[in-house]
Amino acid sequence: MNAQFPFDNTYSTLPSHFFHKQKPATVTKAELIACNFQLAKELEIKLPSSGLELIFSGQMIPDGADPLAQAYAGHQFGYYSPQLGDGRALLLGELNTKSGRYDIQLKGSGTTPYSRSGDGLSWLGPVLREYIVSEAMHHLGIPTTRSLAAVETGDKVLRETVLPGAILTRIAKSHIRVGTFQYFAYNKDMEALETLYKYTRERHYNETKSISEFLSCVINAQSDLVTDWLSVGFIHGVMNTDNCSISGETIDYGPCAFLDNYSPSKVFSSIDTHGRYAYSAQADVIVWNMAQLANALLPIVNNDEDILNEFKKLVHDMPNQIRSLWLKKFGKKIGISKTKPNDYKLISNFLNGLASRNEDFTISFRKLTEEPEYFKSVDPDWFKTWKNRISGEPDPISIMAKANPNLIPRNHQIELAITAALNSDFDLFHRLNKALKSPYEKTLEYSDLEAIPTEEEEVLKTFCGT
Secondary structure (H helix, E strand, O other), rough: OEEEEOEEOOOHHOHHHHEEEEEOOOOOEEEEEEEHHHHHHHHHEOOOOHHHHHHHHOOOOOOOOOOOOOOEEEEEEEEEEOOOOOOEEEEEEEEEEEEEEEEEEEOOOOOOOOOOEEEEEHHHHHHHHHHHHHHHHHHOOOOOOOEEEEEEEEEEEEEOOOOEEEEEEEOOOOEEEHHHHHHHHHHOOOOHHHHHHHHHHHHHOOOOHHHHHHHHHHHHHHHHHHHHHHHHHOOOOOOOHOOOOOOEEEEOOOOOEEOEOOOOOOOOOOOOOOOOHHEEEEEEEEHHHHHHHHHHHHHHHOHHHHHHHHHHHHHHHHHHHHHHHHHHHHHHHOOOOOOOOOOOHHHHHHHHHHHHHOOOOOHHHHHHHHHHHHHHOOOOHHHHHHOOOHHHOOOOHHHHHOOOOOOOOOOHHHHHHHHHOOOEEEEEEHHHHOOOOOOOOOOOOOOHHOOOOOOOOOOOOOOOOO
């Protein structure tokens, strides 16, 4: 049986300077590492019993696919880069399913006109990291791109050393970014910018009736997303505007990591030398990114004073919006169903206690859920205030259990899985993926994955892999 994908491509019908059409590079010997068969079923993809490694390495192009690399720009660490684009990825096409429209993209499939000096390839480590973390984020209930497959290419990739090559098949609501709008705005291509706006609004926010409503919807999605990240201790690591999806999904898991010991200023990314994208800085950065989107949309509104004021208000209101969402989500993490302004101090004091005692973020919130008496001994004043606050809650333990994961994709476990995979052992990779499908459940089978890293295992730096 041949593979059947429900392709219905629309991005490829846009003007030709939005993208460059080409086929994936040839690989030496494709071998399948993993295929997310449940996701394939949800996407109404019918897969053959053999040859998956050829499909997901780009050697066999499914009927209806129309491979292309998308053009975009973006601010990277605050500095504008006028042309970025898909330098190592190809959009195979769009899947039109009963549950919605999704992009299917090969990541690590060779050079494109946007590769600049890069090789367009990916080595095995970043592919496994993105597969593990993106799927974990999905099961945590956080909007994200998904991983459909991972394939080894049989080719070598040169980074600091020679490493095995791999390709990830990524699923997204779309790959339209803030940087896509910036690309046309900074090039002063008003016709293309208007076309992109109308296309994106129709695809993602078709209920909106004005450009201000459109911007508001994107801001709402991004505010919700980043406060979700904060609630599980996630650090994206490279929140450039080209890594900021208009659909509100987490995208581009390069140097991402999860907090072990709580520290608001924590940075893992090796390239974030000044802490621009530190854990607690992410709320401020998303406001900055949305201001860049507003700036990119300005040429469309043609100096309409009312719309300009609406844009300003939307961006200026974001910090309070984020603070309100943060309070709501962290309130649930300590058992409060409906927070009040004073709860901000209660939550902040809990986090300050974790920082001063150098305690693990995920384990501490889970301990509050399962062994709250622990905090009576280490912070009696906070514990007394907290007990009084939740006394009116009908079921605070249930609220906390749903808000505090038991398992996260811990940095050291990911590194152990990558190290093993470099020796052709994918058992830990598969075990992590299986365990992280049920992050809020506590099972004896995966209890070892809950543990904090030893001093030798602790990951201090993460890398993009490009």
